[in-house]
Amino acid sequence: MRIVLENVHKVFNQGRPNAHEAIRGVSLSIEPNRVTCLKGASGSGKSTLLSMIGCLSRPTAGRIHLGERLLSGLPERFLTDIRRHTFGFIFQQFNLISGLSVLENIMLPAYPLAPDHRQLTATASALLDRFGLAHKARNPVQWLSGGEAQRVAICRALINDPRILIADEPTANLDTRLSRDFMEQIRRLRESGRTVLITSHDPVVFDSPVVERVIELCDGQVVGG
Amino acid sequence: MGWLRHQRYLLDFIIASLLRRKGKNLGLLLVYSLIVFMLASVMLFTHALKREMGQVLQASPEIILQRIEAGRHALIPADYLRKIGRLRGVTARKGRLWGYFYDPAVRANYTLMVAPERRLADSEVIIGSAIARTRGIGPGDYLTFRAHDGEAYSFRVRELLASDTELFSADLVLMSERAFRVSQGVAEGWYTDIVLSVSNPLELAKIAEKLTLRLPDTRPILREEILRTYDSIFSWRQGILFVLLLGAILAFVIFAWDKASGLSAEERREIGILKAVGWETGDVLRMKFWEGAILSLMAFLLGYLLAYLHVFHASASLFEPVLKGWAVLYPAFRLTPVIDGLQVATLFFFSVFPYVVATIIPIWQVSVTDPDAVMR
Ligand SMILES: Nc1ncnc2c1ncn2[C@@H]1O[C@H](COP(=O)(O)OP(=O)(O)O)[C@@H](O)[C@H]1O
Ligand SMILES: [Mg+2]
Numbered sequence: 329m330r331i332v333l334e335n336v337h338k339v340f341n342q343g344r345p346n347a348h349e350a351i352r353g354v355s356l357s358i359e360p361n362r363v364t365c366l367k368g369a370s371g372s373g374k375s376t377l378l379s380m381i382g383c384l385s386r387p388t389a390g391r392i393h394l395g396e397r398l399l400s401g402l403p404e405r406f407l408t409d410i411r412r413h414t415f416g417f418i419f420q421q422f423n424l425i426s427g428l429s430v431l432e433n434i435m436l437p438a439y440p441l442a443p444d445h446r447q448l449t450a451t452a453s454a455l456l457d458r459f460g461l462a463h464k465a466r467n468p469v470q471w472l473s474g475g476e477a478q479r480v481a482i483c484r485a486l487i488n489d490p491r492i493l494i495a496d497e498p499t500a501n502l503d504t505r506l507s508r509d510f511m512e513q514i515r516r517l518r519e520s521g522r523t524v525l526i527t528s529h530d531p532v533v534f535d536s537p538v539v540e541r542v543i544e545l546c547d548g549q550v551v552g553g
Numbered sequence: 554m555g556w557l558r559h560q561r562y563l564l565d566f567i568i569a570s571l572l573r574r575k576g577k578n579l580g581l582l583l584v585y586s587l588i589v590f591m592l593a594s595v596m597l598f599t600h601a602l603k604r605e606m607g608q609v610l611q612a613s614p615e616i617i618l619q620r621i622e623a624g625r626h627a628l629i630p631a632d633y634l635r636k637i638g639r640l641r642g643v644t645a646r647k648g649r650l651w652g653y654f655y656d657p658a659v660r661a662n663y664t665l666m667v668a669p670e671r672r673l674a675d676s677e678v679i680i681g682s683a684i685a686r687t688r689g690i691g692p693g694d695y696l697t698f699r700a701h702d703g704e705a706y707s708f709r710v711r712e713l714l715a716s717d718t719e720l721f722s723a724d725l726v727l728m729s730e731r732a733f734r735v736s737q738g739v740a741e742g743w744y745t746d747i748v749l750s751v752s753n754p755l756e757l758a759k760i761a762e763k764l765t766l767r768l769p770d771t772r773p774i775l776r777e778e779i780l781r782t783y784d785s786i787f788s789w790r791q792g793i794l795f796v797l798l799l800g801a802i803l804a805f806v807i808f809a810w811d812k813a814s815g816l817s818a819e820e821r822r823e824i825g826i827l828k829a830v831g832w833e834t835g836d837v838l839r840m841k842f843w844e845g846a847i848l849s850l851m852a853f854l855l856g857y858l859l860a861y862l863h864v865f866h867a868s869a870s871l872f873e874p875v876l877k878g879w880a881v882l883y884p885a886f887r888l889t890p891v892i893d894g895l896q897v898a899t900l901f902f903f904s905v906f907p908y909v910v911a912t913i914i915p916i917w918q919v920s921v922t923d924p925d926a927v928m929r
Binding site for chain 2: 375384439440442
């Protein structure tokens with residue numbers, strides 16, 4: 329599914345004295361089955377743009393197409409539906425729910441879809457296996473190391489088998505070696521036919537051979553790519 | 554099928570999240586149950602008590618006739634029984650002998666009563682079980698009184714009064730007429746009061762009116778009035794308990810409100826995560842609803858069950874200090890268990906409902922906001 333942005337704007341606190349235009353007229357086309365990186369300094373609007381593409385928020389103006397569908401203007405319910413079927417998210421702070429086990433965390437995005445329980449457990453276990461976490465399945469997530477937490481976050485993003493993977497500064501909390509490992513996992517995901525969208529200002533990410541396209545953002549505008 | 558599975562997943566998650574804040578939720582459950590327990594105890598207790606009292610009074614005479622001297626209850630001459638004359642509707646009349654006796658040994662008042670139907674020998678008494686308990690005596694033992702003239706009289710305890718009537722007989726001493734007159738100094742030809750039985754309640758007012766006309770120095774007391782007085786005494790005591798409870802309830806409301814308004818940053822973050830990974834606002838709401846509902850239902854059941862045991866199997870012993878005022882010898886009574894559906898519903902409504910609502914309101918505000926907060 330191709331993602332197309334047409335003159336997208338995002339204004340925070342619109343109409344108030346502290347109004348701030350974080351995205352100022354971005355037009356883009358992101359190819360399917362590619363690894364694309366949004367690069368830019370902190371505050372350049374990477375996360376804002378990513379959350380609009382991932383149906384976590386709406387643009388103030390402009391259009392976003394996901395394949396045939398026009399996202400901007402869809403009611404909340406539909407956005408949620410698209411989000412959980414189409415996107416998998418990996419957040420900068422991992423955003424795992426502490427107190428729950430690794431397995432429970434991974435299965436969370438599937439709960440609203442109510443799949444067969446045994447099947448869901450099997451899928452989750454297979455994912456854990458693939459990322460070398462099978463022995464941690466029952467551990468509470470707060471016991472995990474940074475690298476392990478990152479991999480649990482990837483497993484959670486994959487549980488609903490999404491076409492598009494979105495990762496916001498995934499290596500910000502990892503050292504160089506773990507960052508390289510992460511890029512290796514991205515390569516394998518790319519090979520399994522997924523679209524990957526990463527934001528980063530980490531050279532390990534945007535200089536990686538895995539990344540096929542780099543789009544540079546500056547002050548809410550595209551400056552390169 | 555899918556719907557059921559969906560609810561099961563939600564429930565799984567809720568139980569997991571209730572468990573991971575074990576300390577906090579247990580504390581909450583405890584406070585909550587305690588309040589339900591107190592409220593339910595008062596409700597069950599007063600309700601059962603009123604019923605019991607109504608039943609006992611139902612068996613008591615319709616009219617009690619007292620003689621008044623200087624505005625106070627005085628002994629009534631036996632020939633008043635004759636002076637009453639013929640009264641249509643009165644099926645029986647008799648003089649009663651009863652009084653109070655202060656026992657300095659246990660610093661309590663006994664109620665002395667003559668019970669001709671028990672055919673007691675002049676040296677025998679039957680006593681209520683509270684007296685037996687406090688004095689540490691039983692059948693065959695002796696109870697000694699200092700009589701009105703300073704003489705000491707000993708009575709053999711023939712039996713104890715059945716404890717199912719203990720609420721009203723706890724402090725009772727039954728004796729023969731002669732023993733009563735001699736020990737209390739009530740001369741032959743005098744009674745404490747006169748009781749009249751009337752079969753048709755519609756005639757009561759008429760009869761009472763005639764009595765005051767024929768015997769101007771007497772006061773007829775209708776059973777109806779006694780019922781009303783008891784009722785108001787109990788309502789009043791119940792009122793005190795409720796005022797005490799109000800403090801507890803208030804604390805709870807503040808507590809719930811605090812929970813309601815102050816969604817912790819942690820909870821806010823979690824809701825954001827759930828929404829970001831694809832939960833709908835409705836899912837989050839349902840989850841929080843069930844969380845509150847499970848907790849308050851458990852508290853309700855636990856509190857109510859404890860209250861039931863407290864009132865019907867432990868003689869409402871926690872209320873002793875408040876309710877004891879009306880009898881120094883606190884009866885160890887067994888109330889007949891009664892559960893009033895409306896009462897349960899009221900209690901349920903006022904304990905479970907506000908809490909569930911309080912937990913839902915603020916979460917709604919959070920869950921309608923954009924889920925992109927987790928990106929920051
Ligand atoms: N909810 C918000 N309210 C107000 N300003 C915001 C909000 N979210 C982001 N911003 C602002 O928008 C700009 C872009 O933010 P962001 O997309 O997070 O940048 P990046 O991810 O590239 O570091 C920043 O200046 C930030 O302060
Ligand atoms: Mg960011």
